[in-house]
Amino acid sequence: xxxxxxxxxxxxxxxxxxxxxxxxxxxxxxxxxxxxxxxxxxxxxxxxxxxxxxxxxxxxxxxxxxxxxxxxxxxxxxxxxxxxxxxxxxxxxxxxxxxxxxxxxxxxxxxxxxxxxxxxxxxxxxxxxxxxxxxxxxxxxxxxxxxxxxxxxxxxxxxxxxxxxxxxxxxxxxxxxxxxxxxxxxxxxxxxxxxxxxxxxxxxxxxxxxxxxxxxxxxxxxxxxxxxxxxxxxxxxxxxxxxxxxxxxxxxxxxxxxxxxxxxxxxxxxxxxxxxxxxxxxxxxxxxxxxxxxxxxxxxxxxxxxxxxxxxxxxxxxxxxxxxxxxxxxxxxxxxxxxxxxxxxxxxxxxxxxxxxxxx
Amino acid sequence: xxxxxxxxxxxxxxxxxxxxxxxxxxxxxxxxxxxxxxxxxxxxxxxxxxxxxxxxxxxxxxxxxxxxxxxxxxxxxxxxxxxxxxxxxxxxxxxxxxxxxxxxxxxxxxxxxxxxxxxxxxxxxxxxxxxxxxxxxxxxxxxxxxxxxxxxxxxxxxxxxxxxxxxxxxxxxxxxxxxxxxxxxxxxxxxxxxxxxxxxxxxxxxxxxxxxxxxxxxxxxxxxx
Numbered sequence: 001x002x003x004x005x006x007x008x009x010x011x012x013x014x015x016x017x018x019x020x021x022x023x024x025x026x027x028x029x030x031x032x033x034x035x036x037x038x039x040x041x042x043x044x045x046x047x048x049x050x051x052x053x054x055x056x057x058x059x060x061x062x063x064x065x066x067x068x069x070x071x072x073x074x075x076x077x078x079x080x081x082x083x084x085x086x087x088x089x090x091x092x093x094x095x096x097x098x099x100x101x102x103x104x105x106x107x108x109x110x111x112x113x114x115x116x117x118x119x120x121x122x123x124x125x126x127x128x129x130x131x132x133x134x135x136x137x138x139x140x141x142x143x144x145x146x147x148x149x150x151x152x153x154x155x156x157x158x159x160x161x162x163x164x165x166x167x168x169x170x171x172x173x174x175x176x177x178x179x180x181x182x183x184x185x186x187x188x189x190x191x192x193x194x195x196x197x198x199x200x201x202x203x204x205x206x207x208x209x210x211x212x213x214x215x216x217x218x219x220x221x222x223x224x225x226x227x228x229x230x231x232x233x234x235x236x237x238x239x240x241x242x243x244x245x246x247x248x249x250x251x252x253x254x255x256x257x258x259x260x261x262x263x264x265x266x267x268x269x270x271x272x273x274x275x276x277x278x279x280x281x282x283x284x285x286x287x288x289x290x291x292x293x294x295x296x297x298x299x300x301x302x303x304x305x306x307x308x309x310x311x312x313x314x315x316x317x318x319x320x321x322x323x324x325x326x327x328x329x330x331x332x333x334x335x336x337x338x339x340x341x342x343x344x345x346x347x348x349x350x351x352x353x354x355x356x357x358x359x360x
Numbered sequence: 361x362x363x364x365x366x367x368x369x370x371x372x373x374x375x376x377x378x379x380x381x382x383x384x385x386x387x388x389x390x391x392x393x394x395x396x397x398x399x400x401x402x403x404x405x406x407x408x409x410x411x412x413x414x415x416x417x418x419x420x421x422x423x424x425x426x427x428x429x430x431x432x433x434x435x436x437x438x439x440x441x442x443x444x445x446x447x448x449x450x451x452x453x454x455x456x457x458x459x460x461x462x463x464x465x466x467x468x469x470x471x472x473x474x475x476x477x478x479x480x481x482x483x484x485x486x487x488x489x490x491x492x493x494x495x496x497x498x499x500x501x502x503x504x505x506x507x508x509x510x511x512x513x514x515x516x517x518x519x520x521x522x523x524x525x526x527x528x529x530x531x532x533x534x535x536x537x538x539x540x541x542x543x544x545x546x547x548x549x550x551x552x553x554x555x556x557x558x559x560x561x562x563x564x565x566x567x568x569x570x571x572x573x574x575x576x577x578x579x580x581x582x583x584x585x
Contacts, residue, residue: 049482075485082486088479092501101497102487151487 001026002060004155004187008045008052017041017052017211025060025155025187027203028177030219032192034230037208039191043159046189047082048075059155079110081148081186083158087140089132095143096128102151113152113184121183122146122176138169142176149184156180156188162197170197177201178360182276195236199223199280200359207231223280224329226321232314237321238282239330240359245275254300260327264356265300271360278359283321283331286354290342299353305330307348310339324352365554367534368542369561375450375538376518379457383465383514384507386458391469392495396478410463417460421527424456428528448530453538456528457518464513472506473499505577512573516566 002025010017017038023029031039044050046057048064051072057065064073075082081102089098103115119125122142127135135143141161148156162170178201181188192198198205198219205222207215207230214230215222220240223231231237241264243257248268255269257277264279271277289302305324313319313333320339324330332352344350390409394402412420428435428446434455435446446452476499484494500507522540529536531545539562546555 047486049486075482076488076490079488080486082483084479084483086479088483090480090483090498090502092504101484101489105488105493147487 003058004029004046004060004189005056005058006042006046007056008042009054010041010045010050010052015211019045019208019211019213021206021213021216023204023206023216028181028188028190028201029204029206030190030192030198030202031206031208032195032198032230033208033214035193036210038211039193039208040159041211042206042208043082043157043189043191046155047080047157048073048078049082079106079151079154081151081153081156083141083144083148083156083161085160085163087137087144089135089140089143089147091132093132094128095124095130095132095135098132098143099124099147099150102147106151111152113149115150117183118146118149121179122149136169137165138172141165141169141173145173145176145180149180149186153186156186157191158188159191160193161190162192162194174200175360195231195234199236199240200278220329224323224331226311226314226331229314235282235284235315236280237331237333238280238285239328241279241281241328241356243277243279245269245271245273245277247273262303262326266356266358269358269360279356280359281330281354281356283333285357286324286330286332286334286352288322288332288334288338288342288344289351289353290344290348297353301354301356303330303352303354305350305352307344307346307350309346310344324350326352330354365533365542368537368539369558371450371534371537372519372539375453375457376515378454379461379518380465380511380514382454382458383461384510387462387465387469387510387514391466392473394466394470395473409466412460413463417521417523418527420460421456421524424459424524425528428452428455447528448532448536450535453525453529453536456524457521460521460524461514461517464517465510468506468509468513469503472503472509475506476502508573508577512569516569519562519566 003022004025005022007020008017019038019042031042033039041050045052045055054067055065056067063071064078065071090101093101099115103111122145124142124146127139127143132140145161162173165173174197181201190201202219205216205219206213207222207228209230215225215228222228223237223240226232226237241259243259243264246256246258246263248255250268253268254265255267257264257266257279266279269277303326305326307322308325309323311321313321318336319333320336322332322334322344324332330352394406425447427433430436430439430445438446446455480498480502481494484498485491489497520540522544525536525538525541531537531541539558543555543558546558
């Protein structure tokens with residue numbers, strides 16, 4: 001698989017940005033960190049808008065920057081799409097002219113994304129006749145995403161594209177971003193300080209802290225780690241499952257999803273049967289039953305699991321984290337008292353009861 | 361009474377028009393550099409550009425007279441290159457007017473480019489536009505109000521100049537005798553009718569231009585904030 005290899009170092013007064021990372025060029029790669037951690041700097045270095053004095057950047061087989069050899073490809077020749085935090089639409093052009101600005105400048109042989117497709121994907125047609133200053137924040141951001149996509153970029157860089165929007169507008173745009181991933185197959189580097197957005201969109205994650213990479217890896221792995229205070233303190237540690245909608249049970253207000261041959265029940269989802277749905281099981285939402293599970297339980301979701309490992313809970317001194325295997329990793333945070341009472345140990349078979357949350 | 365001589369009016373309009381074109385060609389890169397450079401020379405250059413606003417025109421004219429002379433900083437090389445002198449010529453007047461009106465073109469452009477800022481340019485580059493392409497298709501149209509102010513102020517300021525022209529141009533009919541000097545001459549010899557006509561033409565013309573500009577400016581769609 002193609003990779004992005006990056007090595008940047010910039011010394012700012014009182015802050016050193018020093019990032020080395022390799023990520024697969026597939027799906028959405030989230031760059032997460034608190035403000036001032038260097039997220040935007042990383043995106044700008046990859047775009048070519050900021051030049052790290054001695055840097056190296058390779059996109060698949062193309063070297064975009066190698067200061068040891070004096071190579072620096074300017075932004076306009078990297079064929080990347082950039083969506084900034086503010087839409088940065090051109091106020092003197094119409095919506096349509098904005099959309100076509102980059103498309104007209106791309107070589108016809110590179111164009112693989114059709115105007116009509118983007119227009120349909122982002123629901124842009126109602127905006128064509130509107131003037132840029134009259135668009136709402138969410139509408140402007142949709143046009144900005146469309147404008148970047150229409151250059152048929154080989155990489156889409158998004159710098160907190162939803163940060164300036166309220167919750168309602170965010171909810172409006174997230175589905176567009178999910179479709180973008182599924183339908184256009186352009187790798188996306190997505191900068192955000194919102195873990196919920198990342199849980200919904202990302203496949204891979206780079207966690208930055210004070211200008212350095214604190215963690216990187218597939219999202220399932222990073223969110224199952226107990227040594228990252230940023231995630232533990234936000235109560236987002238747990239398993240992330242890629243499921244498919246199996247059936248709806250409207251009479252109970254439930255939807256059954258399947259993953260790895262298991263069934264889970266969730267509150268009813270507005271998605272068709274067979275549609276993919278990402279589900280999170282937070283470690284604090286999982287309880288364990290040792291021995292034979294009672295035949296009648298109010299818990300809908302029960303899976304047979306094997307204990308892999310037990311460790312201290314980083315967030316609660318009276319709790320332990322139990323790592324389980326249900327065909328994929330599952331985490332359970334239980335009280336120290338329960339842990340002793342049940343006499344849990346690695347290798348033991350238990351039943352995990354849990355509540356699952358749809359990430360959409 | 362002498363018949364009306366329209367030569368000075370025509371010459372003045374020519375001078376102002378040519379000067380504005382030269383000013384835009386010189387002022388645009390200068391204003392661009394001032395708006396985006398991080399060089400420490402910036403304040404120095406800003407001060408030099410603003411000098412004609414505070415200097416008496418005769419002081420500026422005096423230095424320009426020397427610089428444009430056959431042994432001057434500009435006139436010398438010009439003579440070597442073309443074989444003719446610069447002082448007391450139309451070309452010399454254009455050069456002098458360019459210096460004289462420079463701040464009135466550079467300052468509005470500088471302000472306009474700063475208001476546009478780097479952000480729309482970065483967006484344009486990321487969409488595949490070269491630096492020059494982004495300048496013409498994004499920065500310039502967004503700075504249109506600045507250009508309008510620059511053209512009008514540059515034109516009007518050149519139209520009304522007197523001291524500098526007198527110093528470097530002299531008073532040669534058809535070559536350097538511009539409107540303001542013609543009016544002065546008429547008054548000197550008590551030809552008040554001619555002075556009235558020329559003054560009124562200049563007054564009405566200036567008023568019309570400013571009215572048109574303010575109307576257009578108000579209707580321009582760009583509001584850069």
